[in-house]
Amino acid sequence: MSVSTCPSESVSAALDAQDRAIILATQAGLPLVPDPWSAVGEPLGLAGEEVRVRMQRMQESGIIRRIAAVPNHYRLGYLANGMTVWDVDDAEIERLGRAVAALPGVSHCYRRPRHLPDWPYNLFAMLHGRTHAEVEAQADELRELLGSACRDHRILYSSRILKKTGLRLAGRSDRQR
Amino acid sequence: MTAEPATRPEPAELDAADRRIINRLQDGLPLVEAPFAAVANELSLSEGELLERLARLRESGVLSRFGPMYHAERLGGGLTLAALAVPEEDFERVTEAVNAFPEVAHNYRREHPLNMWFVLATETPERIAEVIAEIETATGLAVFNMPKQEEFHVRLHLPV
Numbered sequence: 289m290s291v292s293t294c295p296s297e298s299v300s301a302a303l304d305a306q307d308r309a310i311i312l313a314t315q316a317g318l319p320l321v322p323d324p325w326s327a328v329g330e331p332l333g334l335a336g337e338e339v340r341v342r343m344q345r346m347q348e349s350g351i352i353r354r355i356a357a358v359p360n361h362y363r364l365g366y367l368a369n370g371m372t373v374w375d376v377d378d379a380e381i382e383r384l385g386r387a388v389a390a391l392p393g394v395s396h397c398y399r400r401p402r403h404l405p406d407w408p409y410n411l412f413a414m415l416h417g418r419t420h421a422e423v424e425a426q427a428d429e430l431r432e433l434l435g436s437a438c439r440d441h442r443i444l445y446s447s448r449i450l451k452k453t454g455l456r457l458a459g460r461s462d463r464q465r
Numbered sequence: 466m467t468a469e470p471a472t473r474p475e476p477a478e479l480d481a482a483d484r485r486i487i488n489r490l491q492d493g494l495p496l497v498e499a500p501f502a503a504v505a506n507e508l509s510l511s512e513g514e515l516l517e518r519l520a521r522l523r524e525s526g527v528l529s530r531f532g533p534m535y536h537a538e539r540l541g542g543g544l545t546l547a548a549l550a551v552p553e554e555d556f557e558r559v560t561e562a563v564n565a566f567p568e569v570a571h572n573y574r575r576e577h578p579l580n581m582w583f584v585l586a587t588e589t590p591e592r593i594a595e596v597i598a599e600i601e602t603a604t605g606l607a608v609f610n611m612p613k614q615e616e617f618h619v620r621l622h623l624p625v
Contacts, residue, residue, distance in 0.1 A: 303540075311540070317532035320520050322499055322512055337498075343533065344496040353534040354493035355500075357486075357519075363527045364487070364625050365476035371575065371582070382615075389617035392624075399615040400546065407579065407609060412546075444575040444582075451564045451572035451583070 302349065306334060307342055311351075314343075318355060366416040370423040370443040372430065373409035375402075380437040381411060387433055388413050393426045408440060420445065477527045482510060484625045486518055490531070543590040545612040547597065548579040549604065556580075562603045568596045579609060 303311075309332045319327040325343070326336030334342075346352045361369055376384055381399055388411065389397035396414040413430065417423040427443055434441075479487070485508050494500045505515040522528045537544045551559045556574075563569055563583060572583040587593050597608045 311533075311535060314533050315535065317523070317530050318494075320501075320516050320523070320531065322501060322516070324500065325498075340496055340498070346533075347496060349539075351536055351539045353536055355496070355533045356493045356531070357490035357522075357528050358530045358534070359487055359491065359625075360526055360529045363475075363477045363525075364479075367476070385615065385617040389619045394619050397617040397619050398613040399617070400611040400613055403609050403611075406550075407548075407611075412611075442577065444577045444579075446573040446582075447576055448574035449572075450560050450574055450581070451569055453570055 303346075303351070306332070306338075307346065310334075310339060310342055310346075361416055365418050368417045368420045368423045368445065370415045370417075370420075370427070370445050372413045372415055372427050372441060372443050374411040374413070374430070374434060374441045375408040375439040376411045376434060377437040377439075378410070384434055384437055385411060388430055391426070391429065391433070393417065409442065415443075477525060479527070479625060482508070482514075483518060483522060483527075486510075486515065487522070487527070487625050490519075537586055538590075541589070543585070543587040543593040545585050545593050545610055547583055547585060547600075547611060548609040549581040549606050550579050550609075551581050551604075551606065559604050559606065563600060565603075566596060566600065568592070 310328060313328050313332060318324045321327050323336055325340040328334075329336050329339040332339075343352060343355070347354065361367075385397060385399055388394060393415055394413050395416055396412070398412045399410055400412055402408050402410050415423045415426045415430075417426060423443065423445075427441070431438065431441065489504060489508060495503055497503050499512070501515055501519075502512040505512045508515065510518075519528070519531060523531055549559065549563070559581065560572070563581065564572055566585075568585045568587050570584045570586045572581065574580055575582050585593055585596055587596060593610075593612070597610055601608050
């Protein structure tokens with residue numbers, strides 16, 4: 289359940305002070321300059337090549353998922369953002385979760401705990417479309433893929449952003465030597 | 466809730482080069498010596514033009530960010546998705562109470578009896594349970610905690 293019960297997930301112990309300094313310096317973004325590695329390294333007293341190699345290592349170990357453009361869905365015209373939730377047979381969820389994640393238009397796909405009787409859904413897939421009809425067509429595709437292993441599902445559209453600050457990793461630095 | 470928020474902006478006007486850049490860079494920047502030059506070359510743009518366009522896309526909010534996407538749990542932090550069933554007449558008060566927690570990273574209203582969905586990000590995994598208890602006290606509502614039990618790998622890729 290909690291990440292603390294899953295030690296293989298935490299590789300934070302393998303990070304040294306330089307890695308943590310790079311994380312803090314880049315969590316808001318990477319400088320848009322020809323040599324971003326040197327731009328990150330300079331205030332930290334690290335050579336660009338050192339920064340590049342360390343970031344590559346963090347990417348290989350999964351601490352960095354990737355270095356990428358994160359679009360604002362709405363600004364790209366994806367106005368319909370549906371959190372689809374599915375009540376899927378536990379015996380089948382491994383196989384089906386992987387299949388759902390591979391569909392285009394799915395941005396996140398997780399297994400999460402049910403809260404019976406209010407909440408029977410254990411598979412979450414975020415779908416993005418330009419219209420609700422597009423999201424519903426994607427959901428139909430998922431429904432078909434899940435077949436008889438799926439008992440029920442819902443699409444929960446976001447109707448209002450109440451807060452969006454993003455994940456802040458800062459503050460962890462004060463626990464370093 | 467009635468009015469659409471200011472935080473939900475209009476679709477942007479993008480030309481063909483912008484679209485190629487966005488499509489290409491959702492997949493990740495290569496970790497090579499001159500990464501933007503390498504991508505510019507793939508897209509038949511100059512390095513300068515790529516950087517200029519990226520800066521513009523970021524400033525205009527088409528990109529909410531450009532940079533490394535860190536895996537919060539692997540950094541030793543806690544992360545969970547949680548939901549509340551908020552009575553309509555209490556929605557504003559509860560929104561304020563929940564948003565006041567710095568650990569609440571995102572919060573969305575969704576149309577369902579569970580009508581408030583938020584992501585908690587904490588410095589330690591243990592802190593999640595404490596924040597949930599504090600939110601229950603502050604709101605008087607039961608929090609439905611839905612931590613991920615398994616992540617099925619996807620690549621967020623929105624073709625434009």
